[in-house]
Amino acid sequence: MIGARRLAGRYRLLNPLGEGGSGTVWLATDDMLGRDVAIKEVRLGPGLDESRRRELCEAAVREANVAARLRHPSIVTVHDVLIEDGRPWLVMELLSGSSLEEMVRERGPLPPHQIARAGVHILAALAVAHAAGVVHRDIKPSNIFLTRTGRAVLTDFGIAAVEGEAAQDRTLHLVGAPAFIAPERLRGEPDGPAGDLWSLAATLYYGVEGVPPHQGRTPVETLRNVVAEPPRPPVRAGPLGSVLIDMLATDPAARPSLRDVAPRLRELTVKRPGTPAFVAPPSTPAPAPSVPAQARRPAVSPRRRTLLTATGMIATLAAIMAGTVVTTNALAADPSPAQSTPTPTRLSEKPGKFGIPVQFCKLLTAEQIKQLLPEAKDLEGKPTNQGGCEWTSPGMAVFIEPVPVFGEPEGVKDQYGTSPRRAHERFLNERNTTIPNGTIVWSWDDIGAERRSARSTGPEPVTGIGEEAFAYHIYDNRSHMKLERSQVVFRVENLVVEAAYTVIDGKRDEKAIRQGAMTLAGWTATALNRMG
Structure with missing residues (x-):
């Protein structure tokens, strides 16, 4: 077999x-x-x-x-x-999500703020690669992977050039997608970090416009247009368009540096008032691949992200490298105005009060944990790999932990010392990438939850917890769609936190589970607000 x-x-x-x-x-x-x-x-x-x-x-x-x-x-x-x-x-x-190429092909152009966010992530990745003397040389939509959590990942270093290495025979062959090869490479000139910046701009242009900046009836004509013609003026990109046009300058010396581009893109990562919401066309999800019950992913928290696979979502960066794409539903549509929580005004750009990691296991009392988990024996909690805390008992669990900052070098740790404005952007990113009606498969050995299929809901607005909050829920597919988990994401000052209440096998009804998550989030927000 x-x-x-x-x-x-x-x-x-x-x-x-x-x-x-x-x-x-x-x-x-x-x-x-x-x-x-x-x-x-x-x-x-x-x-x-x-x-x-x-x-x-x-x-x-x-x-x-x-x-x-x-x-x-x-x-x-x-x-x-x-x-x-x-x-x-x-x-x-193993990642869950899809390539930018497939995302656009399946759903059409993405909103400018989502494309700007992906650009910020890839710029950070390129900064690390270039500092190590590595030039990617093949950035294109199929090599940008958008994960379920909103992180953009750069894949396929198969033709990367490494500073100090001898020239390889592969440099004699033109490799890459014609519309995304930097013009200096096509002219046979030495290509460096500026070439990666051009290819990234062409890729982001494709993401927001639905077409590359240079097109032709044949690959050869496309190559000629890249070298000799200016890019097609963007029509959907809004303020993002001027950034992309600067990055697409034919002369490498005329392009801005990565350091100059990053803050310009970061300013565009929040959806502006009046920006039309991206609405995904209806699609029929493909069946999820089989994953054995004992399979675990230690790199992903089994508390916050128990997704082992998802209907239409179990695509991997390796699938991109193989030249194929697996049908996915990685980025959800932005919430409709009725679902959206009000956008806070006058958020500070200065560092918030949470400058050092919070000890989440000390935020709640033993009496509070006992109220949610009557059979829990360890009331002190166990730290999670995301810097939070979890408490478990047979068939039940709660956890609280900070939402990681994907695309930043230190993940969770980079939350601390950031500003409330940046935290608000992180909150929006989390809300906007919560998939409505997505089918998932999850397990959690510590509470006796073997592999099971479930369905998640989209974000629901929540008031009275922190400065902004939303909730989403996970229902069991097997038995009359019983609610098994309720999760609340909220922001306090410059910290974004997720609180979840998980109950399996019918130990609590839906109302109790939802209320349990709200209670947990409320206690946590109150404790955080009390901190100096």
């Missing part, structure tokens, strides 16, 4: 996630570390001579080495590279 095959004695192939011209992508389990991974099986075409096969294997190893030396939340993590049966296998982190 192919699904039982093991690589290197530790990676168990479960089922294929996608297949393209360059190979197959597998969902796999790393039995040694107990985590799910994505494995790209690189396909070597028939009839290749030994030297060409060796070249392709070396290229795969090189890609892994380049990616492995870079550490950033918006850069794909490569865990391992193997050579088995004479072909390479790349072991990578």
Whole structure:
């Protein structure tokens, strides 16, 4: 049985996630570390001579080495590279979401503030890569992955240029999507960080406009237009358009630097009044791939994000690398005006009062925890890997933890010392990427919750908790859609927090679960407000 095959004695192939011209992508389990991974099986075409096969294997190893030396939340993590049966296998982190290319193809152009947000994330990733002497050289919509949590991830370093390395034979071949190759590369000039900036601008342009900035009837005509013609004036981008046009300057010396572009994009990441909401067209979700009940993802909190897979969402960065796309529903539409919470005014740009990490396990009393979890034995709580705290008992659990800052170097830690304005932007990002009516599969061993299918709701406005808040809920698909979890996301000053109440097997009715989450969030917000 192919699904039982093991690589290197530790990676168990479960089922294929996608297949393209360059190979197959597998969902796999790393039995040694107990985590799910994505494995790209690189396909070597028939009839290749030994030297060409060796070249392709070396290229795969090189890609892994380049990616492995870079550490950033918006850069794909490569865990391992193997050579088995004479072909390479790349072991990578498993992400849920979809590529920007598929997002636009399935739903149409995205709102400017969402594209600006993705741009901020990728700029941060490029800053890390360029500082390490690595130029990506192949930024395009299919290599920008938008995760379920709103994080944009840069993938596929297969043709990256590393400073100080000898020129490779691959530089003799023009590689990349014609509309996204920087003009200096097409002219045969040395390409550096400015080329990545141009390709990123062309990619963001595609995301907000639905078409690349240069088009032609043939690939050759497109290449000619990139070199000789100005970009098509954007019509949907609003203020984002002027930033993209500056980044698309034909002369690399005329383009702004990454440092100059980042604050301009950051200012555009909040939806402006009057901006039309992005509405996704109806679609029929594809069945979710099978994931064994014992499969776990330690890198993702089993409390805050228990998503092992999702209907229409279990796409991986490796699927992009394989030249294929898996149908996904990664970014939800912006809430309608009726769903939206009021936007606070006059938010401070100065650092807020939470300058050091909060000890969440000390925010609640034992009496409060006992009220929500009567059978809990550990009333002091256990720290979570996101810097929060969880309390569990058979069939029930609560947790509170800060919402991580994806696209920032230190994730959760980068919340502390930021401003209320930045926290408000983070709150909006979390609300706008909460998927309405998405099917998920989750498990939580500590409370006896084996693998189960559930359906999540979209965001609902909440008042009276923190300075702004919303809630969403997860219902069991198996038995009359019983509510199993209620979660409240709220902001206090410069901190965005998620509080959740999970109850399985009918131990509480829907009203009690919803009220439990609201009570938990209210206690937490009150405790945070009392802090100096």
